[in-house]
Amino acid sequence: MTGELGQLALCFALALSLVMSVAGLFGIKEDRVAARGVAVSSAFGLFVFVALAFGALTYGFIVSDFSILDVASNSNTLKPLVYKISGVWGNHEGSMLLWVLVLSIYAALVAGLQRGGARLTSAALGVQGLLAAAFLLFILFTSNPFLRLDPAPFEGAGLNPLLQDPGLAMHPPMLYAGYVGLSASFSYAAAALLVGEPAQTNAWARAARPFMLVAWMALTCGIALGSWWAYYVLGWGGFWGWDPVENASLMPWLVATALLHSALATEKSGAFRTWSLLLAIAGFSLSLIGTFLVRSGLTSSVHAFASDPTRGFFILVLIALAIGGALALFAWRAPTLQGGTAFQPVSRETTLLLNNVFLVAACACVFVGTLYPMVLDATNGTKISVGPPYYMLTFAPIFFALLLLVPFGPQLNWRRGDLKAAWQSLYPALGLAAIAAVVVLAVVTPRSLAGAGAFAVAGWLIGASILDIRKRRGARASAFAAALAHAGLGITLMGVTGTTVWRSEALTVVAPGQTMTVGPYTLRFDGVTRVKGPNYIADRGRFVIMDGGKATTVMQPEHRLYLAQGQDITDTAIHTTGFRDLYLALGDDRDGGRFAVRAYVSPLAPLIWLGALVMALGGALSLWGRLRLSEPETKPATPAVALAAE
Amino acid sequence: MNARKQRRLAFAAALVAVGAIVAGVIIYGLGENTMYFRSPTDVAGNMVHPGVAFRLGGLVEKGSLHHGEGAEVRFRVTDGRSTVPADFNGVLPALFREGQGVIATGSMNGSGTFVATEVLAKHDEKYMPPEVVQALKKSGRWQEGSQ
Numbered sequence: 001m002t003g004e005l006g007q008l009a010l011c012f013a014l015a016l017s018l019v020m021s022v023a024g025l026f027g028i029k030e031d032r033v034a035a036r037g038v039a040v041s042s043a044f045g046l047f048v049f050v051a052l053a054f055g056a057l058t059y060g061f062i063v064s065d066f067s068i069l070d071v072a073s074n075s076n077t078l079k080p081l082v083y084k085i086s087g088v089w090g091n092h093e094g095s096m097l098l099w100v101l102v103l104s105i106y107a108a109l110v111a112g113l114q115r116g117g118a119r120l121t122s123a124a125l126g127v128q129g130l131l132a133a134a135f136l137l138f139i140l141f142t143s144n145p146f147l148r149l150d151p152a153p154f155e156g157a158g159l160n161p162l163l164q165d166p167g168l169a170m171h172p173p174m175l176y177a178g179y180v181g182l183s184a185s186f187s188y189a190a191a192a193l194l195v196g197e198p199a200q201t202n203a204w205a206r207a208a209r210p211f212m213l214v215a216w217m218a219l220t221c222g223i224a225l226g227s228w229w230a231y232y233v234l235g236w237g238g239f240w241g242w243d244p245v246e247n248a249s250l251m252p253w254l255v256a257t258a259l260l261h262s263a264l265a266t267e268k269s270g271a272f273r274t275w276s277l278l279l280a281i282a283g284f285s286l287s288l289i290g291t292f293l294v295r296s297g298l299t300s301s302v303h304a305f306a307s308d309p310t311r312g313f314f315i316l317v318l319i320a321l322a323i324g325g326a327l328a329l330f331a332w333r334a335p336t337l338q339g340g341t342a343f344q345p346v347s348r349e350t351t352l353l354l355n356n357v358f359l360v361a362a363c364a365c366v367f368v369g370t371l372y373p374m375v376l377d378a379t380n381g382t383k384i385s386v387g388p389p390y391y392m393l394t395f396a397p398i399f400f401a402l403l404l405l406v407p408f409g410p411q412l413n414w415r416r417g418d419l420k421a422a423w424q425s426l427y428p429a430l431g432l433a434a435i436a437a438v439v440v441l442a443v444v445t446p447r448s449l450a451g452a453g454a455f456a457v458a459g460w461l462i463g464a465s466i467l468d469i470r471k472r473r474g475a476r477a478s479a480f481a482a483a484l485a486h487a488g489l490g491i492t493l494m495g496v497t498g499t500t501v502w503r504s505e506a507l508t509v510v511a512p513g514q515t516m517t518v519g520p521y522t523l524r525f526d527g528v529t530r531v532k533g534p535n536y537i538a539d540r541g542r543f544v545i546m547d548g549g550k551a552t553t554v555m556q557p558e559h560r561l562y563l564a565q566g567q568d569i570t571d572t573a574i575h576t577t578g579f580r581d582l583y584l585a586l587g588d589d590r591d592g593g594r595f596a597v598r599a600y601v602s603p604l605a606p607l608i609w610l611g612a613l614v615m616a617l618g619g620a621l622s623l624w625g626r627l628r629l630s631e632p633e634t635k636p637a638t639p640a641v642a643l644a645a646e
Numbered sequence: 647m648n649a650r651k652q653r654r655l656a657f658a659a660a661l662v663a664v665g666a667i668v669a670g671v672i673i674y675g676l677g678e679n680t681m682y683f684r685s686p687t688d689v690a691g692n693m694v695h696p697g698v699a700f701r702l703g704g705l706v707e708k709g710s711l712h713h714g715e716g717a718e719v720r721f722r723v724t725d726g727r728s729t730v731p732a733d734f735n736g737v738l739p740a741l742f743r744e745g746q747g748v749i750a751t752g753s754m755n756g757s758g759t760f761v762a763t764e765v766l767a768k769h770d771e772k773y774m775p776p777e778v779v780q781a782l783k784k785s786g787r788w789q790e791g792s793q
Contacts, residue, residue: 342650357664361664364668365668365671365672368676369675372676373680383701383780384680384681384683385680385681386679386680387679387681389678389679390675390678390679390680394671394672394675397671507735507736507737508717509713509715509716509717559740567741568740569740570739570740587717587737587738588737596717596737597737598736598737
């Protein structure tokens with residue numbers, strides 16, 4: 001019954017999305033108030049019906065209704081409740097439904113907040129409605145989650161054990177909140193072009209700002225969660241592998257970051273008008289491309305649920321229409337926009353321009369590295385892969401150069417800045433950078449020039465953030481957003497450097513009673529016992545950290561066999577001091593109770609994710625300030641004060 | 647207006663220059679760092695040179711897995727037509743099995759053995775890397791549904 005209810009709700013949602021797009025686009029003209037009302041109510045209706053469908057599917061998963069094909073092939077009665085629920089989006093059909101749910105939430109927010117005025121909102125709803133309709137069609141015709149299975153099997157196939165993990169349960173909703181959040185700025189940008197009045201070309205940037213911030217924060221957290229999961233589940237001790245799937249989430253993040261910065265300039269001084277519009281279009285386009293890469297089965301990974309050519313083709317057409325349509329609109333309307341206000345070569349605008357140049361260049365490197373192998377494969381069947389060295393050669397130096405420039409931005413005024421004064425006020429940060437480099441060179445072994453350099457940059461970033469915070473003492477909380485986000489970059493950089501430069505690794509085969517050493521740790525292996533979990537059996541190793549002959553901490557890495565799939569998974573054990581991770585993965589069984597063990601000591605590893613969290617907090621502060629301040633003009637921010645003083 | 651045009655021109659020129667630099671970096675990076683996928687038959691046909699990194703894919707030959715004293719392991723990768731011996735010093739992924747698909751990164755040494763630096767885990771028991779499927783199809787050893 002719930003299956004049919006869900007199916008029906010989806011059909012209603014499709015109808016409402018079509019109404020919303022027609023009414024929304026029709027409501028662009030000033031006097032069509034009624035049409036705008038229809039668009040707004042259908043946005044709410046869309047949300048209600050998609051939520052209903054999503055609820056119906058979730059209910060099916062919770063009660064293990066195996067007469068629904070999607071539930072039967074992706075769930076299992078033995079699974080703990082959390083993973084029954086996260087199983088809803090742990091498969092292709094359910095995850096697309098989640099995608100549309102998030103899209104409809106953003107549509108409802110656009111309708112409810114009415115940012116940027118009635119006409120802009122109406123046009124944005126029209127575009128959002130088109131997107132919703134396209135994805136609902138995709139779900140209903142190629143990926144229906146409510147298909148029935150007759151007769152219903154006694155037991156379901158279960159969820160891929162790799163996905164049965166608290167970190168990964170939250171990863172897709174986070175990432176989707178980010179991907180789809182970019183649809184809101186995309187819709188607002190398209191709306192600004194559709195409405196086509198010069199006044200609207202800055203208003204859209206202000207109207208879409210909260211959505212950009214939410215999307216960016218969610219992407220930041222989603223990427224961090226994914227990398228954390230890869231770190232502790234996959235058992236290879238790394239946190240980022242430049243896998244196409246990881247890149248698919250990194251590219252929208254890079255463009256969203258660029259957009260956050262350029263839209264700030266558009267909003268404050270009207271600079272980069274057309275460029276911001278283009279970035280908003282590019283950001284969501286990359287989200288769509290990312291979804292296509294991940295879901296089409298072009299990449300072989302845990303994310304490629306089912307490779308069905310019709311699905312890939314459908315998404316490809318959808319992408320072509322969305323990107324092509326938006327770009328055509330841009331080409332048609334953008335030339336009519338007036339150029340922005342002029343700014344001097346030394347100004348905040350210039351730093352934002354450089355920020356954008358570097359971010360887009362970095363994104364281009366990732367884009368080519370990700371797509372080149374696929375294009376080559378599709379054209380002449382040559383199979384190649386582009387590995388981490390490529391990214392170290394291209395992405396890393398570009399991003400590093402960007403990090404060097406970051407501290408200058410907040411120190412320069414809009415329109416015309418004073419480079420000398422900015423440089424002088426940054427001396428303390430330079431001092432911190434030098435101290436960081438010297439300390440790292442003097443204290444940390446093995447000595448690493450690259451490590452010291454990276455720490456100098458981290459010190460430079462964090463020092464500049466502290467200076468920025470000091471300068472703004474007493475301002476409202478959102479004034480500290482940039483400082484916090486930039487400090488987060490420095491923290492993540494320290495974590496990345498620590499784990500890549502100073503990681504120690506041990507690969508040994510140990511017998512019970514033997515000890516092994518890795519980095520500063522000595523571990524005693526006490527053997528392996530067989531334990532039973534809710535839906536798996538595991539070989540659980542017992543390792544004891546020995547400190548001068550005394551046992552301190554017990555670590556229990558596991559090797560699990562999931563019963564429903566007959567699949568093996570390593571479950572790592574991580575002992576962290578907050579500044580250093582000891583990481584153990586139990587390898588294969590050798591004769592006589594001996595086991596292969598892989599151990600890493602990763603200095604500063606937790607900082608990678610802490611930094612991401614600090615960045616997201618920066619975004620949250622900015623968002624909070626935005627939503628509290630309904631009329632941004634009432635109280636000018638610090639830079640505007642400086643501008644007025646000129 | 648003229649000054650404005652001049653500035654625009656300078657801006658466009660700078661943009662083109664930056665674009666050219668980035669394109670150059672990308673092309674250089676790709677040239678240095680792409681790895682080809684090779685099947686055991688490719689290796690037997692002398693398509694790879696010793697010391698050049700590539701990805702080897704195929705099936706782990708049944709009965710070929712041997713453990714050394716430490717963490718080193720030795721196995722053979724086959725596509726049914728040709729077979730390549732492989733050495734690996736490390737912990738094999740949990741899903742590594744004899745008779746199943748594998749992809750390993752590494753290079754050939756002088757004596758015809760593949761020295762793996764990384765053995766890739768499959769994510770799922772039913773899953774077969776598409777490259778391996780194609781290699782098996784090429785050698786005629788792939789049967790639809792045989793997995």
